[in-house]
Amino acid sequence: MPTTSSGPLLAGLLSGALVLSACSGTDGGGGGGGGTDDAGGTGAPGTSSSALSGGDTSTRASRVARPRLAGTVATGLAVPWGVAFLPDGSALVAERDTERVKQVTADGQVRTVGSVDGVDGLGEGGLLGLAVSPDFAEDSAVFAYFTAGSQNVVARLTFDGDRFSGQRRIFDGIPAGPIHDGGRIAFGPDGYLYLGTGESGRTDLAQRKDSLGGKILRITADGEPAPGNPFPGSPVYSLGHRNVQGLAWDSRGQLWAAEFGQNTWDELNRIEAGANYGWPEVEGRSGDDRYVDPVRQWRTSVASPSGIAVAEDSVFMAGLRGARLWQIPIPGGRAGRPRALLRERFGRLRTVVAAPDGSLWVTTSNRDGRGSVRDGDDRILRLTFDEQ
Numbered sequence: 271m272p273t274t275s276s277g278p279l280l281a282g283l284l285s286g287a288l289v290l291s292a293c294s295g296t297d298g299g300g301g302g303g304g305g306t307d308d309a310g311g312t313g314a315p316g317t318s319s320s321a322l323s324g325g326d327t328s329t330r331a332s333r334v335a336r337p338r339l340a341g342t343v344a345t346g347l348a349v350p351w352g353v354a355f356l357p358d359g360s361a362l363v364a365e366r367d368t369e370r371v372k373q374v375t376a377d378g379q380v381r382t383v384g385s386v387d388g389v390d391g392l393g394e395g396g397l398l399g400l401a402v403s404p405d406f407a408e409d410s411a412v413f414a415y416f417t418a419g420s421q422n423v424v425a426r427l428t429f430d431g432d433r434f435s436g437q438r439r440i441f442d443g444i445p446a447g448p449i450h451d452g453g454r455i456a457f458g459p460d461g462y463l464y465l466g467t468g469e470s471g472r473t474d475l476a477q478r479k480d481s482l483g484g485k486i487l488r489i490t491a492d493g494e495p496a497p498g499n500p501f502p503g504s505p506v507y508s509l510g511h512r513n514v515q516g517l518a519w520d521s522r523g524q525l526w527a528a529e530f531g532q533n534t535w536d537e538l539n540r541i542e543a544g545a546n547y548g549w550p551e552v553e554g555r556s557g558d559d560r561y562v563d564p565v566r567q568w569r570t571s572v573a574s575p576s577g578i579a580v581a582e583d584s585v586f587m588a589g590l591r592g593a594r595l596w597q598i599p600i601p602g603g604r605a606g607r608p609r610a611l612l613r614e615r616f617g618r619l620r621t622v623v624a625a626p627d628g629s630l631w632v633t634t635s636n637r638d639g640r641g642s643v644r645d646g647d648d649r650i651l652r653l654t655f656d657e658q
């Protein structure tokens with residue numbers, strides 16, 4: 271039996287399991303919490319009656335599966351950024367600044383399995399997103415997004431279950447800077463690799479189709495523009511983004527993305543191929559029909575969203591500055607009323623990922639230079655749904 275190299279295991283924490291805000295109102299009341307703009311929708315999408323009774327509302331609300339904190343999977347990590355699960359239920363975890371990749375098992379064993387070569391990033395740059403090939407059982411391929419000087423790149427590596435080898439750059443040319451490096455990568459249900467990028471502080475890049483900054487990109491596992499992309503021969507999938515660090519698909523195959531606002535509105539967007547999400551011409555909802563409005567928006571003080579995940583028909587969104595996990599129900603594909611979980615309990619939250627067992631893993635980011643470091647930081651929390 272391998273021994274644990276990091277921190278308390280679930281067993282030690284289950285005794286102190288803390289029920290999340292399903293009933294305890296940690297969202298500060300009103301469902302959305304301070305700073306959330308709920309003007310554009312209600313918690314009961316699809317309900318046409320204007321005389322919706324309170325009873326109906328609570329019945330609907332009770333159908334939203336609320337996760338609870340089950341414990342801490344791992345502690346002692348340094349700015350865990352990309353988290354990608356392997357078929358065996360363990361996860362590869364990229365540390366932004368150490369450039370190391372660690373393997374974390376569901377029962378809390380942590381070991382370093384390699385580092386990524388050529389990482390050279392400042393500030394928000396570094397070793398960022400990770401993705402495991404959907405054909406991992408056959409190709410053993412893992413993908414990493416990282417900063418390499420003036421650009422962000424994607425490399426493909428082989429993971430034999432023990433170590434990395436064969437690192438090969440498959441994609442580059444994404445503008446990099448000390449801020450707004452994007453970095454989330456994920457395979458979609460179509461088998462192609464999606465990348466969330468940032469405009470690197472050069473706001474004009476977001477509207478330029480010839481720049482890879484401020485975009486969601488869609489490529490093949492060899493780094494070529496994916497077939498069927500909206501602009502022929504281009505990896506660009508959508509444009510007009512500021513800094514996309516959250517990508518996830520719902521059970522209908524719809525892509526959702528979160529991005530940081532400047533100082534007004536963070537956004538959750540429903541992504542359509544070829545659409546323009548407005549930055550820097552507009553931030554948040556504008557009503558300007560040249561741009562697609564976000565389906566939800568938050569004041570940057572309560573969100574500043576990095577990763578998102580979909581589970582139990584909700585989008586979960588990790589907030590850095592907001593230091594909370596937002597749950598946005600998406601019944602029928604429409605975004606319902608957001609609710610805040612873990613509010614200011616663990617500090618800055620960076621990444622949330624749906625684990626193969628149906629739980630959620632959430633990483634803290636208190637060692638990124640902008641947080642208050644607590645004992646055990648950074649950690650990975652595990653949240654489960656009631657039936658688990």
Ligand SMILES: [Ca+2]
Pocket residue numbers: 510537547548549552553554562563564
């Ligand atoms: Ca926008």
